[in-house]
Amino acid sequence: MNILLFGIAKDIVGQSQLYFSEGEDAPSTVLELKKKISEKYPEFRKLTSLAIAVNSEYAEDHVSLNGFDEIAVIPPVSGG
Amino acid sequence: MNKERYLRQITLKGFGSAGQQKLKEAKVLVVGAGGLGVPVLTYLNAMGVGKIGIVDNDVVTLTNLHRQVLYAENDVGKSKALVAAQKLKAQNSDSELIVYNTYLTKENVLEFVRNFDFVVDATDNFPTRYLINDACVILNKPFIYGALHGYEGQVSVFNFEGGPTYRCLFPTMPKENELPNCNEHGVLGIIPGIIGNLQALEVVKLIAGLGTMLSGKLLIYNGLDQSCQKIKFYAKPENLKIKELQNFYEWYEPCTIYETVAAADLSKLLANNAQIVDVRSFKEYKAYHLEKTLHIPIDELESNLSMIDFQQPVYLLCQSGKRSERALNLLKKQHKGKGLFSILGGLNQYLAICS
Numbered sequence: 001m002n003i004l005l006f007g008i009a010k011d012i013v014g015q016s017q018l019y020f021s022e023g024e025d026a027p028s029t030v031l032e033l034k035k036k037i038s039e040k041y042p043e044f045r046k047l048t049s050l051a052i053a054v055n056s057e058y059a060e061d062h063v064s065l066n067g068f069d070e071i072a073v074i075p076p077v078s079g080g
Numbered sequence: 081m082n083k084e085r086y087l088r089q090i091t092l093k094g095f096g097s098a099g100q101q102k103l104k105e106a107k108v109l110v111v112g113a114g115g116l117g118v119p120v121l122t123y124l125n126a127m128g129v130g131k132i133g134i135v136d137n138d139v140v141t142l143t144n145l146h147r148q149v150l151y152a153e154n155d156v157g158k159s160k161a162l163v164a165a166q167k168l169k170a171q172n173s174d175s176e177l178i179v180y181n182t183y184l185t186k187e188n189v190l191e192f193v194r195n196f197d198f199v200v201d202a203t204d205n206f207p208t209r210y211l212i213n214d215a216c217v218i219l220n221k222p223f224i225y226g227a228l229h230g231y232e233g234q235v236s237v238f239n240f241e242g243g244p245t246y247r248c249l250f251p252t253m254p255k256e257n258e259l260p261n262c263n264e265h266g267v268l269g270i271i272p273g274i275i276g277n278l279q280a281l282e283v284v285k286l287i288a289g290l291g292t293m294l295s296g297k298l299l300i301y302n303g304l305d306q307s308c309q310k311i312k313f314y315a316k317p318e319n320l321k322i323k324e325l326q327n328f329y330e331w332y333e334p335c336t337i338y339e340t341v342a343a344a345d346l347s348k349l350l351a352n353n354a355q356i357v358d359v360r361s362f363k364e365y366k367a368y369h370l371e372k373t374l375h376i377p378i379d380e381l382e383s384n385l386s387m388i389d390f391q392q393p394v395y396l397l398c399q400s401g402k403r404s405e406r407a408l409n410l411l412k413k414q415h416k417g418k419g420l421f422s423i424l425g426g427l428n429q430y431l432a433i434c435s
Contacts, residue, residue: 004309006300007229008259046258049250051298051313058249058298058313072309074300076250078259079228079267080116080204 001026001067003033009050009073012043022067030054031061033071050075082174086128099288100128106287109133109196111184111212113160115272116202116226116279118150123280125168125175129287132168133196135180136161139393139419142345147269157352157393184208186325189215198286199223200279207329210253213238213246217322222286222295226279228267229259231303233275236294237282243295244315251319253329271303340405341395341421343429346370349395356395356423357388359407364399368427378403381410393419401426 001020010016020026020036027033030052038044052059053072065071083090086100106129110117113136124132140148140155140163148160155163165177180192184203193199193215201212201223209227216223222240226233238245278299285291300309341349349356350372358369359378369375376384378398388394394411396404404422411420423430 006232006302006309010232011230046255048252048254048258051249051311053311053313056309056311058311072300072311074298074311076206076254076259077227077229077232077234078204078206078209078254079265080112080114080202080226080272 001065002070004070004072006072007075007077008047009044009075012041018073026065026067028064029061030059030063030065033065034061037073047075081128089127094290095288099290102287102289103128103284104130106198107131107133107196108198108200108283108287109135109192110200110202111135111208112202112204113148113150113164114138114144114202114204115147115228115267116204116276117200118148118164119273119276120200120202120226120280120283121164121168122150122171123277124283125172125177127284128172129175129283131176131178131196133178133180133192134161134164135182135184135192136164137181137183137419141341141419141421142348143340143342147267147272149269149273156348157354184211186211186329189325190219193219193221197221198283200283201225201227202276202279206253206259209246211325211329214322214325217245217320218324224279224282224286226275228272228275230265231268231271233271233278233301233303235275235278235282235299235301236297237286238295239320240286240293240295242315242320243293244313245319247319248316249298249313251316268303274303275301340401340424343401343423343425343427344433346397346423346430354395355389355392356397357407358397359403360398370397370427373397378407378410381407382414385411385414390415393421395421395423397423398426400428 003018005013005016027036051074054069081104089095090097090100108129110120113134138160140151140158140160142156150167159181161179161181165179189211199216199221216239223238225236225238282294298311356373358373358375361377365375396407398404401424408420408422
């Protein structure tokens with residue numbers, strides 16, 4: 001499962017993509033994905049809003065994920 | 081209208097005289113005359129938008145110049161909104177420019193927005209973005225959003241013909257210090273230029289009825305690999321039903337007041353007789369201080385406010401930049417002057433690079 005990271009998500013993880021191998025490790029819903037990222041990278045816990053897109057479409061927490069989905073983690077950005 | 085002036089875009093199929101006439105009749109409010117606002121203002125004004133409002137209460141600093149290309153070295157210390165209006169007037173004498181030399185606040189936002197057809201969110205902080213969002217929903221005005229993070233930017237058109245709003249994407253405002261701003265995180269000069277121009281294009285399309293709007297789509301631009309992602313998202317009905325502003329836009333203090341100035345700029349500030357307040361202790365000040373600085377130890381700051389001229393920018397200085405930041409937080413609670421700045425890295429940094 002390939003996850004594209006944007007904004008501060010990229011800075012927290014230190015790279016622009018994140019992989020979850022198939023099987024037990026891979027989250028099955030958007031909510032699970034958020035939990036897994038926060039466990040692995042605790043700095044995500046302080047983010048109030050975090051948008052997740054699945055196959056270029058905004059996805060609510062209940063949306064299920066599979067290995068072929070292209071997932072994007074999009075935090076808000078404020079600079080101008 | 082001088083047709084010759086706009087001939088190259090009037091000639092353009094799909095735009096024509098009708099498009100030019102629509103630009104002339106359009107009224108656009110641009111909130112923020114910084115990194116994003118500068119390209120937005122410059123192009124809208126050059127292309128013939130009839131009435132442009134500029135909201136900004138910031139002053140030009142040396143650290144703005146690499147990305148805010150409308151401003152010159154001799155503009156440092158002057159009001160952005162006023163300087164911008166002056167330069168835009170020289171660029172196109174036909175346009176009507178309305179200067180709001182103030183921050184956008186809960187008190188003035190509805191009055192300002194009401195006078196325009198569209199709003200451009202060219203701000204640099206979350207509280208103002210949520211304020212613009214809510215005001216535009218209340219008054220049913222579309223707004224064109226742009227924001228930056230490092231080498232990346234986001235663009236979208238919100239509240240357009242029943243389409244989604246900023247809150248449909250990010251429902252809750254981030255807390256203070258949760259995410260870094262351009263001052264802390266840094267920004268490559270050209271990135272706001274690109275994002276601001278994308279916003280300006282959406283404004284022009286919106287006015288002239290061209291193409292497809294970025295409504296319900298968030299465009300994410302990455303300058304490092306020149307890639308664009310478009311994320312579809314949908315309106316959540318509750319976000320379109322906002323009828324009044326919230327009582328409190330949490331930590332509503334535009335982060336322009338938190339602006340920092342690089343220690344390397346201190347020599348220039350000194351040469352320009354800028355108001356520099358040294359907030360270190362008496363002992364430290366006695367041991368070493370820069371000429372022409374005002375000394376008020378941080379512990380005595382609040383009881384000596386009258387010593388500071390808040391009509392002028394206030395540059396706060398200490399040894400390492402920590403106390404000046406604290407001093408800035410103290411002052412910002414009490415004053416909304418011409419701008420408060422903390423000198424990053426303080427005297428340590430200044431002495432390391434300038435002596």
